[in-house]
Amino acid sequence: MELRKYSEFYRKQLLEDTLPYWFPRSLDHEYGGYLLMRDRDGSLIDDDKAVWIQGRFIWLLSTLYNTLEKRDEWLEGARMGVDFLEKHGFDGDGRMFFHLTRDGRPIRKRRYFFSETFAVIGYAAYARASGNAGIGDKARDLFGKCIEYAEQPGLLAPKFTGERPAKGIGVPMILVNTAQQLRDTIGDPRCDTYIMKWIDEIERDFVKDDIRCVMEQVGPDGHIIDHIDGRTLLPGHAIEAAWFILNEARHQGNNQRLINLGTRILDYTWDRGWDQGYGGVYYFRDVYHKPVQEYYHDMKFWWPHNELIIAALLAYLLTGDGKYARMHKQVHDYAYTHFHDKTHGEWFGYLHRDGTPAQMAKGNLFKGPFHLPRQEWFCWWMIDWFAKNK
Amino acid sequence: MELRKYSEFYRKQLLEDTLPYWFPRSLDHEYGGYLLMRDRDGSLIDDDKAVWIQGRFIWLLSTLYNTLEKRDEWLEGARMGVDFLEKHGFDGDGRMFFHLTRDGRPIRKRRYFFSETFAVIGYAAYARASGNAGIGDKARDLFGKCIEYAEQPGLLAPKFTGERPAKGIGVPMILVNTAQQLRDTIGDPRCDTYIMKWIDEIERDFVKDDIRCVMEQVGPDGHIIDHIDGRTLLPGHAIEAAWFILNEARHQGNNQRLINLGTRILDYTWDRGWDQGYGGVYYFRDVYHKPVQEYYHDMKFWWPHNELIIAALLAYLLTGDGKYARMHKQVHDYAYTHFHDKTHGEWFGYLHRDGTPAQMAKGNLFKGPFHLPRQEWFCWWMIDWFAKNK
Numbered sequence: 001m002e003l004r005k006y007s008e009f010y011r012k013q014l015l016e017d018t019l020p021y022w023f024p025r026s027l028d029h030e031y032g033g034y035l036l037m038r039d040r041d042g043s044l045i046d047d048d049k050a051v052w053i054q055g056r057f058i059w060l061l062s063t064l065y066n067t068l069e070k071r072d073e074w075l076e077g078a079r080m081g082v083d084f085l086e087k088h089g090f091d092g093d094g095r096m097f098f099h100l101t102r103d104g105r106p107i108r109k110r111r112y113f114f115s116e117t118f119a120v121i122g123y124a125a126y127a128r129a130s131g132n133a134g135i136g137d138k139a140r141d142l143f144g145k146c147i148e149y150a151e152q153p154g155l156l157a158p159k160f161t162g163e164r165p166a167k168g169i170g171v172p173m174i175l176v177n178t179a180q181q182l183r184d185t186i187g188d189p190r191c192d193t194y195i196m197k198w199i200d201e202i203e204r205d206f207v208k209d210d211i212r213c214v215m216e217q218v219g220p221d222g223h224i225i226d227h228i229d230g231r232t233l234l235p236g237h238a239i240e241a242a243w244f245i246l247n248e249a250r251h252q253g254n255n256q257r258l259i260n261l262g263t264r265i266l267d268y269t270w271d272r273g274w275d276q277g278y279g280g281v282y283y284f285r286d287v288y289h290k291p292v293q294e295y296y297h298d299m300k301f302w303w304p305h306n307e308l309i310i311a312a313l314l315a316y317l318l319t320g321d322g323k324y325a326r327m328h329k330q331v332h333d334y335a336y337t338h339f340h341d342k343t344h345g346e347w348f349g350y351l352h353r354d355g356t357p358a359q360m361a362k363g364n365l366f367k368g369p370f371h372l373p374r375q376e377w378f379c380w381w382m383i384d385w386f387a388k389n390k
Numbered sequence: 391m392e393l394r395k396y397s398e399f400y401r402k403q404l405l406e407d408t409l410p411y412w413f414p415r416s417l418d419h420e421y422g423g424y425l426l427m428r429d430r431d432g433s434l435i436d437d438d439k440a441v442w443i444q445g446r447f448i449w450l451l452s453t454l455y456n457t458l459e460k461r462d463e464w465l466e467g468a469r470m471g472v473d474f475l476e477k478h479g480f481d482g483d484g485r486m487f488f489h490l491t492r493d494g495r496p497i498r499k500r501r502y503f504f505s506e507t508f509a510v511i512g513y514a515a516y517a518r519a520s521g522n523a524g525i526g527d528k529a530r531d532l533f534g535k536c537i538e539y540a541e542q543p544g545l546l547a548p549k550f551t552g553e554r555p556a557k558g559i560g561v562p563m564i565l566v567n568t569a570q571q572l573r574d575t576i577g578d579p580r581c582d583t584y585i586m587k588w589i590d591e592i593e594r595d596f597v598k599d600d601i602r603c604v605m606e607q608v609g610p611d612g613h614i615i616d617h618i619d620g621r622t623l624l625p626g627h628a629i630e631a632a633w634f635i636l637n638e639a640r641h642q643g644n645n646q647r648l649i650n651l652g653t654r655i656l657d658y659t660w661d662r663g664w665d666q667g668y669g670g671v672y673y674f675r676d677v678y679h680k681p682v683q684e685y686y687h688d689m690k691f692w693w694p695h696n697e698l699i700i701a702a703l704l705a706y707l708l709t710g711d712g713k714y715a716r717m718h719k720q721v722h723d724y725a726y727t728h729f730h731d732k733t734h735g736e737w738f739g740y741l742h743r744d745g746t747p748a749q750m751a752k753g754n755l756f757k758g759p760f761h762l763p764r765q766e767w768f769c770w771w772m773i774d775w776f777a778k779n780k
């Protein structure tokens with residue numbers, strides 16, 4: 001594998017294609033924060049602000065400042081997002097909103113705490129970049145709240161009755177990354193213990209070695225819930241879990257147990273999630289190959305491909321196994337051929353099963369400057385790290 | 391248009407293809423109610439019970455008994471659904487659940503009252519079929535609750551804050567049909583007034599003649615909300631509204647104002663919703679032709695095609711205008727070519743834009759024995775009615 005070629009490619013894509021699509025035009029100099037819901041050519045389709053993505057863009061700009069180059073405009077851009085969230089992101093009960101108007105009035109609050117996890121990584125990276133200790137304390141406070149929400153699910157209004165209790169891999173998966181980011185930027189004594197607790201939970205309850213599968217949802221004790229919802233797999237989430245775990249293995253000096261766990265998750269999900277017919281990662285699958293509820297199950301979304309590019313590359317760097325180099329090349333070639341917009345930069349978000357774009361938006365309530373630039377940044381950074389630490 | 395040929399075709403499809411797929415195998419003799427979540431070949435994929443569809447199947451079996459033939463097994467089948475909903479369908483606050491286990495334990499209650507509207511039409515049709523006056527009273531009580539929920543939106547927990555108030559066409563649209571069904575079966579003195587009130591609301595607030603468009607969502611005073619959600623059109627809902635209004639025109643002795651309104655809605659929605667490339671009705675569109683949030687916007691779902699077959703046929707019967715005969719033939723041919731499963735009967739629910747099936751399930755949380763058999767029943771019944779009443 002020509003690691004140097006990939007490293008250069010990702011850095012160049014990030015700085016000359018992906019980032020220029022978003023920055024500086026998304027900075028809202030009138031109300032603060034970012035205007036991120038954009039059509040193919042960058043024109044604005046909505047001036048509302050999705051709180052997840054406000055936090056994520058803070059994270060991106062701060063992380064570039066921390067790891068790539070100390071550019072003042074990145075730090076200043078990150079500050080604009082932090083100020084906006086500080087002013088408008090939080091409800092009176094301390095929880096965060098999901099969807100705001102341009103001037104920060106709340107449109108929707110949801111029953112999940114993903115707004116909070118993205119604020120933690122944004123605030124922590126910004127605190128590191130700016131030296132603002134107050135924002136660092138807020139990142140740690142918010143991280144504490146995330147731990148509470150995760151450990152006492154009753155704190156947030158439930159969507160379902162208690163008749164068929166279930167839990168999703170999304171919570172421990174995203175918290176592993178939240179804690180890793182917090183640790184890597186400003187540090188927090190809780191991170192190491194919790195990271196291993198959440199990884200243990202993923203392995204114990206969600207990874208099913210007997211059927212070579214990673215569940216999206218299980219009962220509280222890890223049993224498979226044999227109903228449509230319970231059977232539905234989301235390969236993108238499993239792939240994210242795989243690389244967060246592999247990254248933990250790297251952090252812990254090539255911890256073999258974690259390398260083994262991360263590559264098992266990757267192998268199982270590749271076998272079930274890769275479309276052998278058209279290429280690309282399916283959005284949903286059923287554990288027993290039955291029809292899922294979601295009609296768009298065979299579409300190809302951008303973000304699982306970002307996550308798979310990282311996971312395969314990291315698996316290769318940690319194991320040297322050529323099958324991961326081939327996996328990386330396969331998903332890299334598919335993604336940069338089908339998702340990348342050669343005309344206006346950045347990626348389309350949603351392809352039909354056959355690889356044709358279903359629509360052209362680059363940003364909306366769920367898509368923004370995160371999975372793609374994170375992949376390009378992390379792959380560049382990681383190849384560099386391995387080169388230095390071999 | 392060979393009306394007699396279509397009438398015979400729909401009756402035959404209903405009785406020899408669609409209904410035998412569901413009946414009698416879906417009757418749950420152990421716990422009552424219906425087992426309706428089924429794969430292509432009829433095998434069960436989930437034994438949970440979606441409350442919407444329990445009510446809808448009661449309506450179908452009772453309506454066939456009332457209008458087609460007095461078959462005891464249909465009446466008995468309807469009774470099994472009514473008993474199940476009476477035992478398990480209602481929460482302590484009088485509202486209905488959305489999703490139950492096979493034995494009736496509640497999994498989920500939602501913030502909408504569509505479970506209630508489908509119970510009204512099921513109960514009313516069953517009360518007519520069985521002569522059970524107690525169930526008729528319950529239908530009328532529930533209808534009263536639906537009116538309250540519609541007129542005092544604050545009664546149900548809101549999904550959004552009050553910052554950008556909005557209302558959907560779904561509520562007045564479905565209530566027009568609910569009231570029509572109640573009136574046609576056991577009668578209720580409130581129906582005529584409310585039907586015209588809701589039709590007036592649709593015309594005043596949702597139909598935009600200047601841009602030839604029917605909105606899915608508007609502000610309380612009918613203004614277009616220029617954000618992604620507010621701009622999103624759902625042609626299937628507008629088409630349903632069109633034929634409920636045309637059916638009201640028929641009921642009122644060819645009311646010309648209502649014929650004009652129904653055909654305008656149909657014309658506008660055809661122009662915006664029909665896929666000129668591949669045929670079929672798009673699922674979502676943007677009023678200003680921008681990208682919508684939903685990635686599956688260009689898929690073809692079964693139910694808008696059922697509604698369009700009815701709407702075009704009814705428009706032709708009421709106006710004699712050949713363009714509606716051509717519209718009817720076009721959607722009829724598309725739908726019975728692409729959705730109908732020639733091997734196992736019934737229709738697939740979800741096609742890719744190009745008309746290939748995206749998955750094979752015949753029943754799930756949202757699809758069951760309703761839109762297709764209703765279309766086949768209503769088109770047969772309506773052609774017959776016009777033949778007798780010319």
